[in-house]
Amino acid sequence: MNPAEKKTARAVIQLTASPGSESSFSHVPAKGAFSGLKELAKTLLSLRGRGVELVEFAGGEPTLWPYLPQAVALAHKAGFKTVSLTTNGRRLADAAYTDALVRAGLDAVVFIFPSHRPAAYAGATGAGPAALGQALAGLRNIMRHGKVERGLILPVREALAGDLESAVKFFGGFGFSFITLAFDAPYDLLAGGAVRDLAEKYRLLPGVLAALPRLKRHGRIIAEGIQPCLLGRYGKIVLNETFSNPGVLVRGGGAEITALPDAYTLLGVKTSACRGCRHAARCPGFFAGDAAHIPAAPAPHSAALDLQDGSCDYNCGFCRRNRDGVRYHALDPKKYFASPDRGLLRAFFSSSSAFSENLNIWGRDRTDMFPGIHAIIKQARDCGFRRVTLWTTGLRLADRKKLAALAKAGLTGFEIPLYGGTAAAHDAVTASPGSFARVMRGLDALAAFGKLRADFHTVALKRNAATLPALVELLTARCPGSRLNLWHYYSDEPQNPEVSRAYAANVPDYKTLIAAFARLKKPLPLEVRTAMFPLCVARRLLGEPLPPSYVARSFALLICNERGALHKSVTNAEFGERHVRACRGCPAAADCAGVMEEYLKVHGEAGIRPVRR
Missing domain, CATH: 3.20.20.70 (Aldolase class I)
Structure with missing residues (x-):
């Protein structure tokens, strides 16, 4: 869960297909459901056998799964280094339920809050006017357990953007380890890989950039779901954990295990503008929804x-x-x-x-x-x-x-x-x-x-x-x-x-x-x-x-x-090409990769001579 653990193999387990009101803000699509603890126990043992050390229960809304406390206990007993929960937090308003999760071995909770204002929260989630109060009560219940690490996801949407600084300031007082500004995922994998319109991201980005110097006063700010180059000098705050953190996504109904990078990294396209970028290792490139908004760059040859x-x-x-x-x-x-x-x-x-x-x-x-x-x-x-x-x-x-x-x-x-x-x-x-x-x-x-x-x-x-x-x-x-x-x-x-x-x-x-x-x-x-x-x-x-x-x-x-x-x-x-002595002074050298090393071992430099000007 902790962004500092990017190199730790992790597994995101989707316990439910039931949305809960905030699932639309989750980076992980809700698909399938675990039938019970027996199926989950086999999956957890399999994941430990694969070297996974961090397990994250998600959904849908994982607190809607009736066996969540037992699931946490199974994960803890299996020896996972960190057992985490990503939730809207409303079920955690039940103090007894929260206590049961912590006793079972819960190490960390990531809360998703689309707003800190009751009306905006209700409008974004479709929940009733009391929903925000329930989620905040759940947060306070977790805070009673000081050993449980807390993180926050703020989905960057129209409803929140104009109030972003106020929201970060509000939540900054709750002692979160990090506050993630989460931009929308580029594809709806539930809708057969349908491309999402990312125009909203580009519409809101200038305001986010302008606010970043002030936001940083209230906690550790992370950006998720955006290319580092778009944040300019703030590119170092981009996490892109969805794209770059090694791990697996586990769905119920057959316990389908999919490498997390399959969801997005294989879909990004690197342009010539990406060559030599210091952020390349943790950036997936650009997506179909980005094409109309990024500066023109030569397309891939094919x-x-x-x-x-x-x-x-x-x-x-x-x-x-x-x-x-x-x-x-x-x-x-x-x-x-x-x-x-x-x-x-x-x-x-x-x-x-x-x-x-x-x-x-x-x-x-x-x-x-x-x-x-x-x-x-x-x-x-x-x-x-x-x-x-x-x-x-x-x-x-x-x-x-x-x-x-x-x-x-x-x-x-x-x-x-x-x-x-x-x-x-x-x-x-x-x-x-x-x-x-x-x-x-x-x-x-x-x-x-x-x-x-x-x-x-x-x-x-x-x-x-x-x-x-x-x-x-x-x-x-x-x-x-x-x-x-x-x-x-x-x-x-x-x-x-x-x-x-x-x-x-x-x-x-x-x-x-x-x-x-x-x-x-x-x-x-x-x-x-x-x-x-x-x-x-x-x-x-x-x-x-x-x-x-x-x-x-x-x-x-x-x-x-x-x-x-x-x-x-x-x-x-x-x-495996390289330039040789005959390449010195060739006006085409900058556009030429050189000669294959294996060829040079067999035939040497015969036939290589500089291009005429």
């Missing part, structure tokens, strides 16, 4: 949903990815395990589409077979993405019914891997005889269908380096107007001797690639973008000038694993 589930069509020799030692290609193609939380998906789509027009759906190249893919595509479009691209091998695109169903769901295009300009080259890399011919038939069907775009990507390998110019020529002839993304080969495994040997066996040297592309007339007849190549090499491959977008690779990326869990990857991913 957004992506990575469905890491199921098998892979190809058995590419350069790919070492596996599941428990079984290569993806060998997995059962009919088995899928993931069932992502659709509410969180909706919130992620809403947030990302506020900063980017494009969504890529990745996976193991069988995303067109993922269960529920049509609903996911439709949801992405409904949330505001103008373009949704499905990354797939293209082996099943000859099926017109499949194309029609995907287009109806809202798909706008495909991205297809091709590893050479001939059947021999492509099939050798994929270890899948006949795959090139199937892709060509799919492209013919796609062209005849006429409603979906096709773009392509390839990986530069020793095995296919000489055939890549033929791939450019093939796509120019067959798919005019398409784009080819040319990737530097890299390993996404921890480095060890075996991984290093595999890397050395696959990565071509830059001189070989540059010589192969030299036979193509510049500028290239097809749009080709590079990824992970040094800028000087990219320019020599593709010709000058090279638009900055060719090397952009900033993503808002959500990954769904085989358990259906969602987590956010790091934006602006790095691949």
